[in-house]
Structure formats: C-alpha cells, structure tokens
Amino acid sequence: MSDSLPPDLLPPMLRTARLALRPFSDADAADLLGIFGDPEVVRYWSTGVWTDIAQAEAMIAEARQAYRDGGLYRYAIALRDTDRLIGVCNLRGFFEQNRRCELGYALARDHWGRGYAAEALEALLGHAFHELDMNRIEADIDPRNEASARLLEKLGFRREGYMPERWIVHGEKADTAFYGLLRRYWDERGTSARPSVRPPTLPLEP
Template sequence: MDFPILETDRLILRQLTRNDAKDLFEYFSLDIVMEYYDLATFTELEEAEKLIDTFNNDFENNKGFRWAIELKGENKVIGTCGYHNWFHEHFKAEIGYELNPEYWQKAYMKEAVQPILSFGFEKMNLHRIEAFIDPANISSEKLLFSAGFQKEGTMRDFFFEKGKFVDATIFGLLKDRK
C-alpha cells in the first residue's frame, strides 16, 4: 500500500521524509513543545531523522500512520499527526499529534485531525480511536472535545516519562458515535 495523501483547504497530509528533519527539529528542540511529549527535547538533527524513520517503519510494518502536516504552497512541515498502538484484533488505535508553536491557535490541528479520523474509521476499519494526554494539557483536551472525543477518565501514574510517573487522561471516539 502506498502512503495515503490527504488534503484539506490549507494543508497537505503526506508521508514524512528525511528532508523534513529540519522542520521537525525546529520545534522538537523546543521545551514548550516537548512538555507533554514522551521524548526528551531534541538537541541533534539526527534525533528528528530517527523519529521520521520510526514513523515510517511503523507504516511499513502495518503498525500505524504518521502524516506530515504541510502548509499548502509553502513546502514546510508544521507538525505531524497519526496513529500508533494499532491493535488490529481490537479494531482500535491511539492518535497522537504535535504542532510547531508558531502555528498554535490557528485551527491547523483541528483541520488536520478531521480527515485522519475519517481515514481511521473508513480505511483502517477502526471502531475505537483513543488519545492519552497529560491532564494539564488543556489545548489538547479542547482539540479532542472539538473532534467529538469523550473524556473517559484519568489513570494515575500511568506513564513513566522523563524520570517521573505522570497521570494520563484517556479520551475515546467510537465509529458509530462520532
């Protein structure tokens, strides 16, 4: 299967390439972006290249999809969004995303998430899409609510990240209830 390209009014959602490493490093090297991410702030361009390789390996191994979010006409990746933890036998996957802070509060992620959710339900045959976020990540919570997700609860000390245990709030979206 070729990697699917999705389009919106302002965005092209496509497969990441190593040519995108500089754009990813631009924001993965910012503490403000990595505050709620399960990776340390990037200090080397090679870390962005390895992340791109990981996302593409997941696609090649039928474990997920991670789209580059590119601004139409600008040839610049401003974020990524996609699926990981894809459990085929349970018809569910987890969605994840991040965005360069220069583009926050402009509804780009909301615009990107819609075709990705449709792709998950229609092409990946998902019944359930999950998201796990830090309870303090209010912007992510607002995005998920706007996309139709329901807050299902908070799990205490659910992840061990950056040397400490952190809670996770789980959100779910069901195919027949979107």
C-alpha cells in the same frame, strides 16, 4: 534516496483546505527538530527535548519502516501552499480484530491557535474510520494540557478514565487522562466533507 520509495510503501496523501497530510521527506528533518526541540511543544511528553538532527532522521526512518510493517501511520502535516512541515500526526497501536488504534499529534508552536491541529486530525480520523474501518480510536494526554483536552473534545472524543502518576515527565510524576472516540460518535457529529485522498508523491504536487 528513501524519498523514492514506491507509492504502495507509503501512506496515501490526505488533503484539506489548507493542509496536506503526506509521507515524510528527508528534507523535513530540520523542521522536525524545530518542533521536538521546543520545550513548550514537549512540555507534557515523557520524552526529552530533541537536541540533534539525527533524532529527526530516526523518526523519518521509523515512520517509513513502521508503515511497511503495518504498525504505524505517521504523517507530516504540511501547509499546502508551501509544503513546509508544521506538525506530525499518527495512528498507532492497531488491534485489527477489535478495529481499534491510538492517536498522536504535535504541532509547531508558531502555528498554534490557527485551527491547524483540528483540521489535520479531522482528516486523519475520517480516514481512519471510513478507509481503514476503525471502530474506536483512543488518545491519552496529560490532564494539565488543557489545549489538547479541548482539541480532543472538539473532535468528539469523550473522557473515559484517569490514571494518577502514570508517567515521569521531565523528572516529575504526571497523571494521564484517557479519551475515546467511537465511529458512531463520529458519524453522529455530522463532520465536514472527507479529505481528498491521493497516492503519495514526493515532492508534493500542487
């Protein structure tokens, strides 16, 4: 089973008050399909709605391989009390010389509006700046996605640019808004305490 990969081949676990950002388990596939099979979750994504469990299994396999290759930190966002996956977040597009990477995220719709996305991303961003030594983190979103824009701005991102008709999203032309967060912006915010960092373990320990 790929769940038994050695810890040094998996990203470290990040823990917050309510969440664990952990490596994916094979058992997460059904919850992943539920997230990316929801048209509302992927409403502003250039990819289509998932329809097959094989797509979730492919994401899990890709996350493991890409971490080993050094190109992607993709985490399962899980509730600490149940270990159920409720979302994903990732750092990708690493430019080592410039200490820069890109942020991505998605959350199950039945967990929107509870502060989970902000809690998870605050942990991931703190890890990126202070443990991975990133200087700049970027994100691009569909400007119609007002909730995502509010989330990024709450975390300290600043809107830096706009590109019209950059994507075709579900058959329609869609614009992109670019956001950036510098480490000095992050440090100036006086963010909350860093998350606890633990070696990865599967299944999640209490």
